[in-house]
Amino acid sequence: MNYRINNMKCLLFIAFSFGFILHAQDKKTQRAKQDFNSYAYAEAIESYEKLVKEGYTSEEIYKNLGDAYYQKGNYNASAYWYEQLFNLSDITVDAEYLYKYAQTLKSSGDYTGSDAWMQKFTEQKKADIRALKFKQNKDYLQSIKKNSGRYDLKNIAINSTSADFAPSFFGERLIFSTARDTGRILKSVHKWNNKPFTNLYTAKVSENGEYMAAERLSKKLNKKTHESSTAFTKDGSTVYFTRNNSKNGNFLRDKEGLSRLKIYRATLIDGLWKDVMELPFNSENYSVAHPTLSKDEKKLYFASDMPGTYGQSDIFEVDINEDGTFGVPKNLGNEINTESRETFPFVTGDDVLYFASDGHPGLGGLDIFATKIDDLNAIYILNLGEPVNSVQDDFSFIIDEETKKGLFASSREGGVGSDDIYSFTETKPLDLICKTIITGVVKDKETGGALGNTEIKLFNSENRLVSSSSTNEMGVFTTEGNCAKGSYKIVASKNDYDEGESTFVIEKGGDVSDVEIMLNQVDKSAPLGTDLAKYLNIEPIYFDFDKYFIRDDARASIDKVLAYLNEYPKVNIQVRSHTDSRANEQYNQLLSENRAKATAEYLIEKGISSDRISYKGYGETTLANSCDNAVPCSKENHQLNRRSEFIVVE
Incomplete structure (x- = not known):
């Protein structure tokens, strides 16, 4: 009896303890999931990795860890967790994870593995734009290699240990976005990556082209939110820029807890930025970001995930009316946009659109691409290749077409911070004519x-x-x-x-x-009995007096007969040769046979089969004129009789 009671107590204790462990695990998992769903990726990663260390594994943990690192741009870590996900047994994973895993493998240089997973993705998502582009560009690495080597790069001096990106031209100055901590924004930390919020900075350009003396822009443009991606009008009086949805400088979030991105416009009045207003096609429910202007400043291009978007973000254009109002945004279409990210557009005066994408075949992460947008029916998307593109994120590309100098941002190895700005000089022009x-x-x-x-x-x-x-x-x-x-x-x-x-x-x-x-061959060969010399309208094949060697002027004509025989391999001919009336008949008969033989042998030596050529001498029996023995004739008239003919006999 006591044995049974003690046994029951032990079982109850184990059950209670196991229930407590399950409750604790569930609580930790829910907290990590809450951080992940709130886009607090840095905290979600920390929570999930603690769970893994404690021995907890699940499809959700591996998915969210992979996705969190993917969103932070740490593709090597993302690839590791996606690999753990695919190593789980008895699970069916959405095809999008096949694509993400393929993308992350590129960051370690495993293009063979990446292509294998892309093939699996293509088999499952045959109609996906990315699958079609992969299928049509199986040799994309060779194409990228062919396009590489067009730029000389340099990491600029004003980069910080934080993220620096989104450069733009403002007269002789550089404007860029940075997450550097000035000491005044310590409380403004973004839970996405536990880094300070980005602000707009400006830098001078020295005489030797170096960027220096970076300083924060006006408080009118910088608030307690993210600011990035500026586009200035040529006269410098108007700026379009990106900022989180906010009110009185503070975040406004949607029902999912996300503060969407919006494009704002400001005007420079008496040296101060004023009249900051958001554009009318912004929304509380989707993001609009990264503006750039066309050369005539009548169109604004931007990235957005608004309704009508093919993927995570697409490139759009919108007309800017004479009175400063705007038309209806238009998606640039699925030649440019895919189910992944197309972002950070920049348009040159020659209508070349540069943009970043991880949907088109690339080297890994976001790559920079270029295309002409004046004819979307014959669009050609060009990957800029190395060294601009790398296995990590490369984006926010701008260029001055006159100087061939520009800047872009990259998270590649060897930088100062998480994202660095690189200057470049274009040494070889792009060939954007679609072929x-x-x-x-x-x-x-x-x-x-x-x-x-x-x-x-x-x-x-x-x-x-x-x-x-x-x-x-x-x-x-x-x-x-x-x-x-x-x-x-x-x-x-x-x-x-x-x-x-x-x-x-x-x-x-x-x-x-x-x-x-x-x-199908059509028989247009000369009919039987035709003299090819006349049919081909060539100079007659003449011989010198009392000679049977082939003259140089005759070779050119015989070569045309040779070409005809090569073109019509079923045609057989007989070479018929003649003499003039001088000398006796027996001698002339022998001379004509030698002439016929010499002509036939010339054709045979040139490759015509001997069974296609026969020959016969006619002596002086078939004169071309009346110069027989009874009629005195000139040397020129006698020459007309010393000839060869090429008669079609089969």
């Missing part, structure tokens, strides 16, 4: 043989000629088109063949290969 390379082969439909010297023409859907070229001796052709969407056709034409064509559709740009066009 589609079409390659293929033309063959004889009956024999399958390659057809060299075939004319190739590329036509668009409106039957306009886009480009032309010809095949080489192997029947292979390469021609170049643009990237405009639509139907295209390749037309191949060659003498003595019917025209042939191949049609294809270009939807997302990219090259077209393995086009095969088969041509």
Whole structure:
């Protein structure tokens, strides 16, 4: 009896203790989840990693740890936790994690592993823009390598140990955003990364191009919130900038606890920034950020996750009216925007849009891309390559087209802080003309043989000629088109063949290969009994008096007969040679046979099969004129009879 009672007490104690442990674990998990859902990623990471050290594992813990590090831009740590997630058994993970894991693997240089996970993602999300771009650009690393080496970089002197980013030009000065702690904002710490909130700073540019004397901008622009990404009008009187949603300088949050980003406009009056107002398409429910102006200052470009966005953030444009009001924001479309992040746009005077993205094929993290936006039907997205792009985040690119100098921000290794600003000089211009390379082969439909010297023409859907070229001796052709969407056709034409064509559709740009066009031969060869010398309209093949060697002037004509025989391999000929009437008939017969033999042997030596050529001498029996033995003739008239003919016999 006592044994049973003691046993029961022990079981009750174990059950109570286990229940207490479960309650404690649940409480810690809920706290970490609350931090994560409140975008307090630094605190969420600390809480989750403590749970892991204590032996707790779950799909949610690994997902949120991976996502928290991903949002902070620590892709190596993010990759580690995503790997733990995929090592769990009996779970079904959303395809988006396949993409994120593929992206993070690039930060350690594991492009083979990244591509393998991207292939899995593509198989699950066939219609995803990112999947389509990956499928169409399997050799993206080679393309990036080809575009690399265009810039000389330098880490600028004013970078701090905190984040410095979002540079912009303001006359001769540099404006940028920084999270450096001046001592006045110690209480303004962002729980996303436990760093001070960002503020706008300005720096002078020295005569040798160095940036110096960074100082904080006006309190009118800097509040107890994040400020970043400025765009100034050319006259310097107006600035557009990014700030968290706020009131009286303090955060305003939505129902999810998130303070959205908004674009504000301010005017410079008597040297002071005044009339700060938010733009009308801002919202409490989505973010609008990172403004940039077109050259004529009639359009504003920005990043947003407003309704109509394809992914986490897209690039939009909006008209600025004459009276300072704004039109309706327009998404730039899914050639530029993907299901991931497209952000930090910058537009040059030549309508080149630079932007950061982790949705287009890149080196890792955010990469910087460029495209011409004056023709969105033939858009070509160019990855700027190394050294501007790296395995980490690279973003907020700006350039002065006249000086070819600019700046951008990066979280790459070797910097002073978490994000640093780098200056650069462009040493090689971008080639942003969209090109589609079409390659293929033309063959004889009956024999399958390659057809060299075939004319190739590329036509668009409106039957306009886009480009032309010809095949080489192997029947292979390469021609170049643009990237405009639509139907295209390749037309191949060659003498003595019917025209042939191949049609294809270009939807997302990219090259077209393995086009095969088969041509039907049409028999346009000379009829039986034809003298090819007359048919080909070539100079007669004449011989010197009493000689049978092939003269130099005759070789050019015989070579044209040779080309004809090569083009028509089924044609057989008989070489018929003649003499003039001088000398006796027996001698002339032998001389004509030697002339016929010499002509035939010349063709055989040039590659014509001997079974295609016969020859015969006719002596003086078939004169071309009336210069027989009874008629006195000039040397020139006798020359007309010393000739060879090429008669089609089969």
